[in-house]
Amino acid sequence: MTDAVLADLTTLRVGGPASTLLTAATTDELVAHAHTAWQDDDWLVVGGGSNLLVADTGFDGTVVLVRTRGVEVVQSDYPGEHADGVTVRVAAGEPWAAFVAQTVANGWTGLEALSGIPGTVGAAPVQNIGAYGVELSDVLTRIEFLDASTGERAWVPAAELALGYRSSTLKHGRRGVVLTVEFRLGTASDDGVPVRYAQLAGSLGVELGTRVAPATVRDEVLRLRASKGMVLDGDDHDTWSAGSFFTNPIVSAAFAESLPADAPRWPAGDDVKLSAAWLIEHAGVHRGYAVPGSRAAISSKHTLALTNRGGATAAQVAELARYVQVTVLNRFGVTLVPEPVVVGDLLAGG
Numbered sequence: 001m002t003d004a005v006l007a008d009l010t011t012l013r014v015g016g017p018a019s020t021l022l023t024a025a026t027t028d029e030l031v032a033h034a035h036t037a038w039q040d041d042d043w044l045v046v047g048g049g050s051n052l053l054v055a056d057t058g059f060d061g062t063v064v065l066v067r068t069r070g071v072e073v074v075q076s077d078y079p080g081e082h083a084d085g086v087t088v089r090v091a092a093g094e095p096w097a098a099f100v101a102q103t104v105a106n107g108w109t110g111l112e113a114l115s116g117i118p119g120t121v122g123a124a125p126v127q128n129i130g131a132y133g134v135e136l137s138d139v140l141t142r143i144e145f146l147d148a149s150t151g152e153r154a155w156v157p158a159a160e161l162a163l164g165y166r167s168s169t170l171k172h173g174r175r176g177v178v179l180t181v182e183f184r185l186g187t188a189s190d191d192g193v194p195v196r197y198a199q200l201a202g203s204l205g206v207e208l209g210t211r212v213a214p215a216t217v218r219d220e221v222l223r224l225r226a227s228k229g230m231v232l233d234g235d236d237h238d239t240w241s242a243g244s245f246f247t248n249p250i251v252s253a254a255f256a257e258s259l260p261a262d263a264p265r266w267p268a269g270d271d272v273k274l275s276a277a278w279l280i281e282h283a284g285v286h287r288g289y290a291v292p293g294s295r296a297a298i299s300s301k302h303t304l305a306l307t308n309r310g311g312a313t314a315a316q317v318a319e320l321a322r323y324v325q326v327t328v329l330n331r332f333g334v335t336l337v338p339e340p341v342v343v344g345d346l347l348a349g350g
Contacts, residue, residue, distance in 0.1 A: 006058060006343075009065065010049035011118055011232060012242050012306075014314040015343070016058025018044075023065045027091060027179050030068055031153065034146055034177045037062040044343060045177055047093065047120030050232075051127060051242055055344025056314045064177070066122055068093035071102060074182075087141070089182045092122025096129075104218050109186035109193050110139040112214040113200070116225040118232050118243065122178040126170040127339070128163040132221055133196025137163040144180035153179065165268070166247050166339055188214055200224065228302035238299045240308040245321060246276045246336040259332065276336055277303045283331040285324055296320045318346035 006015030022037065024030035037043035042061025046052065070091035086108055090099055096119050100111045113134040125143055129136050140158045147154070161168045170178070186193075192211040195201045201208045204220050225231045229238030256265050256272035260282070264275040280303045281287075290297035295312035297320070299305035306320050325336050338347060 004063065006046075006049075006052075006054040006063070009046055009063075010052045010054060010242075011240065012053060012314075012317060012340075013240050013308050014056070014312055014317055015052070015054030016056050016314075018059045018061070018063040020062040021065060022062060023067055024093070025067050025069075027068050027070075030064070030066060030092070030177060030179060031146055033064045034148075035151065037064050038148055038151075047123040048095065048118050050118035051123065051340045053242060053314060053317060053338075053340045053342045053346060055346055057344060059343055066093040066120060066177075068122075068179075070094070071099065085184050085186050087182065087184055089180050090121045091180060092120060092178045094121045095119075096121055096124055100218070103185060104214050107188040107214075109188055109214050110134075110183070111185065112193065112218040113196070113221055115218045115221045116231045121181050125158075125161060125163070125168055125178060125181060127166050128168050130166070132200045132224075135163075139183045139185055141182045141184045143178050143182065146177045146179055148175040148177075155182075165250065165273075171341075193217060229299045229305060229307070230302065237309050238301050238305065238307055240310075241299060241305040242340040244276070244302075244304040244339055245306045246280075246304060246324070247339050248276045249274045249279070249334050249336065251334065255333075274334065279328050279332055279334055279336070280304070280324055283328045285327055291316070291319055291323060294320065298324075314344070314346060318342075321347060 004018045004021035006018055007013050022033040024033045040062045044059055044061060045064045045066060047066045068091040071094060072089045074087050074089055096117055099121055100115050103111050113132040117129055124136050125140060142155050142157045145154060145156045161170060192213045194209050194211050195204060195206060198208055203224060204212060206212060222231060230243060233239045250268050250271050250273050253272050264278050266273045285298060287298055287303055288300045294316040295309050296316040297307055297309050299307045306317055321338060328334055328336050
């Protein structure tokens with residue numbers, strides 16, 4: 001298929017045409033399409049399109065759309081504390097939110113705090129997705145990977161992916177296609193799972209660390225995400241976004257001391273993690289803000305989301321992102337780093 005419009009394949013709903021679109025419904029098709037795409041100078045793999053900002057000029061190359069399906073429980077031997085768990089292999093094209101719902105329904109634990117995140121399972125390791133005190137790296141064991149440099153298909157242990165805060169080797173230099181993702185999940189017990197995030201504990205009315213039923217955690221996470229416009233809804237323009245557009249900055253402890261005392265901060269090894277949302281709001285960029293004449297705006301529900309109010313262009317989204325970056329840099333001396341993958345020269349100079 002040619003001349004597919006990437007605006008139709010991304011949650012921001014912006015982006016021009018792709019020269020060629022190949023849709024993979026099976027893993028074998030995904031392998032074949034990847035090899036075809038690699039014959040082109042430019043290629044792009046798209047899952048749910050929830051972490052992409054594509055230029056209005058589109059993509060002059062081959063796009064591989066991942067629509068593979070399958071969730072399989074496999075036998076494996078894990079000693080000690082993981083012995084009672086379950087090993088699950090999931091096709092890269094499975095929708096993430098639906099997979100998490102399935103784990104909770106099946107009594108598997110470990111992913112309930114990641115409920116409602118858009119995108120596909122195969123994209124999850126690229127960002128090492130996380131929310132409410134949980135990261136994918138907590139339960140990821142390995143991925144089946146098709147390496148673009150060698151053409152070989154092999155299982156890669158999670159330990160070799162350098163999983164960090166919204167980061168991995170898959171995002172920074174390791175080119176190829178995720179085919180399958182393997183998880184080691186727990187099994188539900190009568191005392192539930194521990195709540196690891198203060199906001200979630202507060203909304204549940206429990207102390208941090210209290211054990212709560214996984215289904216209860218999932219329901220509350222979905223409620224919190226919806227209140228921030230972070231659960232996809234075609235009728236709600238606050239969800240026409242790429243989720244959190246900027247990562248929370250990590251700075252030195254000495255630099256963090258120079259910030260206002262009420263600026264939220266959390267330990268990050270020897271460094272300190274800051275709240276990007278707080279920095280944006282306290283730099284004077286408020287919810288609902290839009291550059292005059294633009295159809296892109298800060299979400300009315302959450303400062304970290306840049307949204308398409310209907311009819312926005314990728315250039316307008318990028319203009320708003322640059323405005324936020326410059327405003328925060330001028331006010332606090334902090335450079336905000338975009339979280340989405342940017343296709344095209346949109347944020348140069350930002």
